Amino acid sequence: MSSSSVPEQSHGQPAEVEKKSGFLDKLVTLGWATPGFAWLALYLIAPLVFIVLVSFWTYEQGVRSGFTTDWTLQNYTDLFNDSTYWNNMLSSFMTSVIAVVACLVFGFPVAYFLAMKVQSLKYQIALFILALAPFWTSFLTRSIAWTYPLMGREGALNQVLTKLGIVDEPVQALGFSTLSVRLAMVQLYILFMITPLFFVLAQVDRSALEAARDLGANGWKTFREVVIPQAMPGVVIGSIFIFVLTMGEYGTVRVIGGNTVSSVGTIVQSKVEIGIQYPQGAASAVLLVAALIVGVFAITRFSNLREEI
């Protein structure tokens, strides 16, 4: 399912019905749409517009809100000259890219196994739910479970590695570190890749696979030329999900990274909660959204390219 095709399918009404359905139908549609969009306007649009506005307003100490409504570009110029900010932004971006690629590489075999190798629908559903269950629990709790019992200097993983003699002393980098955050992101988000992949792979036309084999294609060639192209929509949706969610991550990075790892979320937080620098926090939030839009755009381009080839 590509995002733009979904609404089309849901109202594929013949033209003549459309004509008959006059004014009353339009009114009914308006009635159905109003509550939802009113909510979106109040709790999504207004806050987003406001972040953009505040990012152009002036920081002022002593005012209750922390800013005055004088227009300025100062917040952005400050950020552009702040190399720590850019390093953190880059590191966040790398974390998200790594998470997307790793989730794809490690998640694909899982989705492929569930969709193509498990024959009985009953087992398929059962195994899928088993894989999906941890997604329903709190990411914060899963981060705690990841950080303290497992990773860390004293964590189970380090103890096992030391006992087996693979390392001489506990690996520091498993503690509050960028490495731990990146590994955790795969652990936390891989299901966002597996789920869409599972659904597209389950719909792969089995007769096309047989046809490919009958025409003499070997396993690998069938996989590359029949399975992969059909899996692409799933890859794109999963990538967008993971890129966006990991890039905007806040709470889990704070738990897993301790105070040593920054994400864009924690940067915004440090400006807002510690410095009460709302305008600068807002400006860095706007840049985050810009980065998200560029990233999502790049991912969708990639898929179109693939389809054209």
Add this chain to the structure above:
Amino acid sequence: MQGPAGSGRRDWSKIVLAVYFCLFLVFIYAPLILMGVLSLQGEFGSITFPFKGPLSLDWWRTLFDESIPGSNARAIREAAVQSVWISIAAGAITALLAFSLSMAFRRRFRLDGVAFYLIMLALMTPGYLLALGTQLFWSYIDQETSLWKTALGTNVIWGIPFGFLVMLAVWNRYDESVEEAARDLGANRARTFREVTLPLVWTGIFGSFLFGFTLTWNDYDRTLLLISGIETQTLPLQIAGLTFTAAIRPDLYALGTATTLLSIVVILGILVLVTLRLRFRDAGKVERVEEEFGEVESFDIDSLEGTETRPA
């Protein structure tokens, strides 16, 4: 893909993938299991291995018993109650809004493409950022933020796109001709909606509720900036508070394990209910058909397309 099934050759790729799948399960479950095990330590237990016995429920007891020194039972209980109510409310509002939005999307309307992307924007906006924007907006219009006024709102925003996508999937499989038939038989708009449409799509509405409920039950980023004070903490905020401020003890593990088990039990329970209900309803369907047309001998599978059917 090795040879066709039943050719006698073993499908090695299947075996390899099955082993990989097991490793994958270990990878995603290991932290949670380790946490659960460590929550069962004795009173000298620490937050890492080795396990310090004896095996006991002492740390679990501190979650519920205020009289144990160092227990946060009271705060945890209040946060949990708060979390249950806010999650139910968020689930209900999510279900209503996602359903009504999806009803609007059943026919084309002007700017429906933009409207669709607007709903997807709710999915894309990082939670912490949304909370920040909400905080700025409400302070500018001189309103206090609070759990019920603002955090509820931002949590529903997170639930809406999930519920909406669930509903779209339901409408995709929905057979519009049932509604036409009802109208041809003289039912008016309201009655058709009440007696034909709703009963057919309620599982989707319930799914939306579930999304709204669990996303809110687990939310941290969207709630953090928007509560008015310590007395309106939710459970995730309470858990985070225990993690960030106090020295961590195994009772945090007990709390984490408890909320995890609760989530999983709720999901499994609901899955079982839905499965049972579908089975029940399918049986009912055949009966009704048989009442009207006599015994059904062969069933045209295509005629069932669009209605929910239990996997054979």
